[in-house]
Amino acid sequence: MARDPSRVETFSDGIFAVVLTVMAVELLQYGPARAGGRELPDALAHAWPSYLAYVITFGIAGQIWLGHHNMWRYVVRVDQVLLVFNLLLLLFVAAIPFTADLLSDNLRGSAAEQRLTAALYVGTVLGESLFFNLSWWWARRHRLLHPDLDPRLARAVARRLLLRPPLYLIAFAFVFVDPILSLLLYLLLVGLSLIRRPGDLPRFSAEAGGEVSDRGR
Amino acid sequence: MARDPSRVETFSDGIFAVVLTVMAVELLQYGPARAGGRELPDALAHAWPSYLAYVITFGIAGQIWLGHHNMWRYVVRVDQVLLVFNLLLLLFVAAIPFTADLLSDNLRGSAAEQRLTAALYVGTVLGESLFFNLSWWWARRHRLLHPDLDPRLARAVARRLLLRPPLYLIAFAFVFVDPILSLLLYLLLVGLSLIRRPGDLPRFSAEAGGEVSDRGR
Amino acid sequence: MARDPSRVETFSDGIFAVVLTVMAVELLQYGPARAGGRELPDALAHAWPSYLAYVITFGIAGQIWLGHHNMWRYVVRVDQVLLVFNLLLLLFVAAIPFTADLLSDNLRGSAAEQRLTAALYVGTVLGESLFFNLSWWWARRHRLLHPDLDPRLARAVARRLLLRPPLYLIAFAFVFVDPILSLLLYLLLVGLSLIRRPGDLPRFSAEAGGEVSDRGR
Amino acid sequence: MARDPSRVETFSDGIFAVVLTVMAVELLQYGPARAGGRELPDALAHAWPSYLAYVITFGIAGQIWLGHHNMWRYVVRVDQVLLVFNLLLLLFVAAIPFTADLLSDNLRGSAAEQRLTAALYVGTVLGESLFFNLSWWWARRHRLLHPDLDPRLARAVARRLLLRPPLYLIAFAFVFVDPILSLLLYLLLVGLSLIRRPGDLPRFSAEAGGEVSDRGR
Incomplete structure (x- = not known):
C-alpha cells in the first residue's frame, strides 16, 4: 500500500508524455501531400508557428515534469486531497499545447489577438503553478513527505515555488511592449529554473552506497 | 509474479492518460489558422462546448481514476476474470470523451438531440460503473484483496459503489427537465465523491512508519 | 539490473494503451458539428463501422495484452533478441486499429473490397501471432523464464500459441462465404481464449502467502 | 529516493510509445470512407509512403529505445543535467515521425525536395545521437552508473555511440546519389546495431541466480 x-x-x-508529443504529432499535417498546393519549402517555412509551439510546449512542460519529478521523490504517502490537487495540476498541464499553439500562431496576428492569446497562455501556467504550490504546501502540512527531508529545504522549495506566479505575470505583462520579448522571457525563466541555486533539491551524492545497492541488486 | x-x-x-488528454488535443483544431475565416475571439467563444467536454471528461475520468487507484491499492493478486472485468471497464472509460463531446456539443441542439446524447453519455458511465462493481465483487469473493483489509470496510465500499448507477440515472432523468441541470448534477456527483465519508477508504496514517521505510530506503 | x-x-x-484508445479517439470526428449537414441520429447510425472497429480492436488487442501479461509474468531476464521479437510483435499490434477499421468499414463495400481488407487484417494478426510464438520459444530456449515454471506447462503454452495462426486462417477463409460470419469467428476465438483450459497459465492460489506479503508490505 | x-x-x-504508434494512427485517414472517391486498392496503394514512414519510424525509434533501455539499465542515480539531456534527447525522438513522414513522402517528389527532407531527417537523428552521447558521457563522468560496470565496457559503449553520427552523415550523403539507397543505408545501420559485437552490452548470463531471485520472489 506504500506503493501509492x-x-x-x-x-x-502518461499525461506528460502525451503533452510533450502532441505538438510533434500536429506537425504531421504539414506533410507535402496535405500542404494544399504550396511548394514544399514554402509550406514548411509557413508552418514556423507550429515548430515554435512544439519547442515552447516541450520547454514549459519538460520543466514542469522536472519539478514534478523532484517534488514527488520526497512524497512517501498520498491522500485524497493531494491526488485531487495533482489531477487539477494535470488539467492545466494538458491544456498547455492548446494555448502554446494559439500563442505562437498569433505572433503574426493583430495586437489584440496577441494579447488575448498571451492571456490564455499565462492563465494555463498560472493554474498549473497554483496547484503545484498547493500540492507542496499540503504534502508538507500533512506529513506526506519523507521524514528525513530537511524542513529548511522544504521551506526553501516552497519559497521558490511561490516565486513562479509573479515571474509568469511579469513575462505576460511584456506582451504590451513586444509579444516576442514576452515569449523570450518565458523561455528565459525555463532556462533559469534549470540552474542549481541554494534551496534547490540536492543531487544524489555519489557516496550514498545504500541507494546504489537498492537498484543495483 | 506478485508484481501482477x-x-x-x-x-x-496509460489508457486513463490518453482519455484525460484527448479532449485537450481536440482543442488544437480551434487554432486561428484553422478557424475558417472567423475572428479569433469569436472562433474561441464558439468552441465553448469543447472546453466543457474537456472539463467534464477530466472530472468524470479523473474521479474514476481516483476510484480505480483506491480500489487497486488493496488488490494483491489478479486472475483472468478480474483482468477481463478491468478491460471492459476501460472499454467504457475510453468512450467517455466521445459521449461527453456529443453531450456538450448538443446543449445547443434540439431537445431530441439533447436526450439522445444524454442517453449515450449515461450509457457509458453506467457501463463503467457496472464493471467497477463487478471488479470489486469478484476481488472480494475470490480473496484477491489484501488480507488485512477490514471486511466491514470492503462491504462499505461495495455499498457505496452500488449507489452510483441509480444516482447516474437520476442525473440523466433531469435531461427531460433541463439538460444544463442534468449536467450540473453529474458534476455535483463528482464533487460529492471527493468528500470523505464513513466507509471511505482510509487515508494513510502519518504514524505508519513501516510504510515510509518501504519507499524511503 | 534484474528490473529489465x-x-x-x-x-x-504504453503501446497497448494507445492501440486500445485510438479508435475511441477516431469516434470524436463524428460529433454533430462535424457531421456535414446530416441529422444527428442519422450521422451516428451511419458511423456504425467505426463502433464495430472500436469493439474489434479492443477485443483483439485486449486479448493480446492478456496473453502478453500472462507470458511476461514468467520472464525474469531479457536479451537483445527477445527485445527485438517484442518490438516486432508491437509493430503488428500497432497496425491492428488500421486494419480493423478497414475491415469493418468494408462490410458495406463490394465482395472484392471485403476480401482485400480481410486479407490485410489477417496479415496483422498472423504477424503478431508469429512474434508471440517466437518470443515464447526463444525465452524457453535461452532460459529467460522463471526457473520454477513447470516445463510441461511451458510446453502446453507453446502448443496453445501454435494453434492460433491456423485458427486465424480458418476464420479468414470464411470471408469467401460471408464476411460477417468471418468476423464473428474472430470474436468467438477471442471469447474462447478467455476460458480456462488444461494447459492454461495457472491462477494465483489464495494460499501463497509469500506473494501477498511482497505487495502488501 | 533511489527509485529515480x-x-x-x-x-x-510513454514518449517512445506515442512515437512508435503515431504513424499507425495516421494510417487511419486512408480508410475508404475518407479516400476521396478513389477505388480502395488504388487508395491503399497510393498511401505507400505512409506505410514506409511507419516502418522507418518503428525501426529507428525502436532501435533508439533498445539503446536507451541498455544504457539506463546501468544508471543508478540521476541528476538535473542528465534529466535535461534526456529531455532534449526525447525532443528529437518525438520529431522523428514528422521527418520520417516527410522523407518517405518526398521519394516521389523532385530531387530538391528529396534533399531538403533528407536533411531535415538527418538533423533529427543527429540531434538524438548528440544527446545520447552527452547522456552517457555525463553519467560516466559523474558516477551515476552502477559501480560494478566494467570501465572498459563503458568506454567501448562510448566509442560505439560516437560512431553513430558520422555513419548517419554518410547515409545522408547518399541522397545526392540516390534517395532510395540513402534510405536503405539508414535501415542497414539499424540492422547492424542489433548484431552483438565486442563492446556490446552483455546479455544476462543464465547463471546469475541472484538476478532471478530479485524478480522471481
Missing part, C-alpha cells in the same frame, strides 16, 4: 506515490507518478508521466 | 497488480495499474493508467 | 522485464512491460503497455 | 531512474524510464517509455 509510484502509481501517481506513472499516471502523471 | 502493478502491471495492471500501469496499463490502466 | 518490468521496463519492457511498461513500454509495451 | 525507474521514473525516468517510465516517462521516456
Whole structure:
C-alpha cells in the first residue's frame, strides 16, 4: 500500500508524455501531400508557428515534469486531497499545447489577438503553478513527505515555488511592449529554473552506497 | 509474479492518460489558422462546448481514476476474470470523451438531440460503473484483496459503489427537465465523491512508519 | 539490473494503451458539428463501422495484452533478441486499429473490397501471432523464464500459441462465404481464449502467502 | 529516493510509445470512407509512403529505445543535467515521425525536395545521437552508473555511440546519389546495431541466480 506515490507518478508521466508529443504529432499535417498546393519549402517555412509551439510546449512542460519529478521523490504517502490537487495540476498541464499553439500562431496576428492569446497562455501556467504550490504546501502540512527531508529545504522549495506566479505575470505583462520579448522571457525563466541555486533539491551524492545497492541488486 | 497488480495499474493508467488528454488535443483544431475565416475571439467563444467536454471528461475520468487507484491499492493478486472485468471497464472509460463531446456539443441542439446524447453519455458511465462493481465483487469473493483489509470496510465500499448507477440515472432523468441541470448534477456527483465519508477508504496514517521505510530506503 | 522485464512491460503497455484508445479517439470526428449537414441520429447510425472497429480492436488487442501479461509474468531476464521479437510483435499490434477499421468499414463495400481488407487484417494478426510464438520459444530456449515454471506447462503454452495462426486462417477463409460470419469467428476465438483450459497459465492460489506479503508490505 | 531512474524510464517509455504508434494512427485517414472517391486498392496503394514512414519510424525509434533501455539499465542515480539531456534527447525522438513522414513522402517528389527532407531527417537523428552521447558521457563522468560496470565496457559503449553520427552523415550523403539507397543505408545501420559485437552490452548470463531471485520472489 506504500506503493501509492509510484502509481501517481506513472499516471502523471502518461499525461506528460502525451503533452510533450502532441505538438510533434500536429506537425504531421504539414506533410507535402496535405500542404494544399504550396511548394514544399514554402509550406514548411509557413508552418514556423507550429515548430515554435512544439519547442515552447516541450520547454514549459519538460520543466514542469522536472519539478514534478523532484517534488514527488520526497512524497512517501498520498491522500485524497493531494491526488485531487495533482489531477487539477494535470488539467492545466494538458491544456498547455492548446494555448502554446494559439500563442505562437498569433505572433503574426493583430495586437489584440496577441494579447488575448498571451492571456490564455499565462492563465494555463498560472493554474498549473497554483496547484503545484498547493500540492507542496499540503504534502508538507500533512506529513506526506519523507521524514528525513530537511524542513529548511522544504521551506526553501516552497519559497521558490511561490516565486513562479509573479515571474509568469511579469513575462505576460511584456506582451504590451513586444509579444516576442514576452515569449523570450518565458523561455528565459525555463532556462533559469534549470540552474542549481541554494534551496534547490540536492543531487544524489555519489557516496550514498545504500541507494546504489537498492537498484543495483 | 506478485508484481501482477502493478502491471495492471500501469496499463490502466496509460489508457486513463490518453482519455484525460484527448479532449485537450481536440482543442488544437480551434487554432486561428484553422478557424475558417472567423475572428479569433469569436472562433474561441464558439468552441465553448469543447472546453466543457474537456472539463467534464477530466472530472468524470479523473474521479474514476481516483476510484480505480483506491480500489487497486488493496488488490494483491489478479486472475483472468478480474483482468477481463478491468478491460471492459476501460472499454467504457475510453468512450467517455466521445459521449461527453456529443453531450456538450448538443446543449445547443434540439431537445431530441439533447436526450439522445444524454442517453449515450449515461450509457457509458453506467457501463463503467457496472464493471467497477463487478471488479470489486469478484476481488472480494475470490480473496484477491489484501488480507488485512477490514471486511466491514470492503462491504462499505461495495455499498457505496452500488449507489452510483441509480444516482447516474437520476442525473440523466433531469435531461427531460433541463439538460444544463442534468449536467450540473453529474458534476455535483463528482464533487460529492471527493468528500470523505464513513466507509471511505482510509487515508494513510502519518504514524505508519513501516510504510515510509518501504519507499524511503 | 534484474528490473529489465518490468521496463519492457511498461513500454509495451504504453503501446497497448494507445492501440486500445485510438479508435475511441477516431469516434470524436463524428460529433454533430462535424457531421456535414446530416441529422444527428442519422450521422451516428451511419458511423456504425467505426463502433464495430472500436469493439474489434479492443477485443483483439485486449486479448493480446492478456496473453502478453500472462507470458511476461514468467520472464525474469531479457536479451537483445527477445527485445527485438517484442518490438516486432508491437509493430503488428500497432497496425491492428488500421486494419480493423478497414475491415469493418468494408462490410458495406463490394465482395472484392471485403476480401482485400480481410486479407490485410489477417496479415496483422498472423504477424503478431508469429512474434508471440517466437518470443515464447526463444525465452524457453535461452532460459529467460522463471526457473520454477513447470516445463510441461511451458510446453502446453507453446502448443496453445501454435494453434492460433491456423485458427486465424480458418476464420479468414470464411470471408469467401460471408464476411460477417468471418468476423464473428474472430470474436468467438477471442471469447474462447478467455476460458480456462488444461494447459492454461495457472491462477494465483489464495494460499501463497509469500506473494501477498511482497505487495502488501 | 533511489527509485529515480525507474521514473525516468517510465516517462521516456510513454514518449517512445506515442512515437512508435503515431504513424499507425495516421494510417487511419486512408480508410475508404475518407479516400476521396478513389477505388480502395488504388487508395491503399497510393498511401505507400505512409506505410514506409511507419516502418522507418518503428525501426529507428525502436532501435533508439533498445539503446536507451541498455544504457539506463546501468544508471543508478540521476541528476538535473542528465534529466535535461534526456529531455532534449526525447525532443528529437518525438520529431522523428514528422521527418520520417516527410522523407518517405518526398521519394516521389523532385530531387530538391528529396534533399531538403533528407536533411531535415538527418538533423533529427543527429540531434538524438548528440544527446545520447552527452547522456552517457555525463553519467560516466559523474558516477551515476552502477559501480560494478566494467570501465572498459563503458568506454567501448562510448566509442560505439560516437560512431553513430558520422555513419548517419554518410547515409545522408547518399541522397545526392540516390534517395532510395540513402534510405536503405539508414535501415542497414539499424540492422547492424542489433548484431552483438565486442563492446556490446552483455546479455544476462543464465547463471546469475541472484538476478532471478530479485524478480522471481
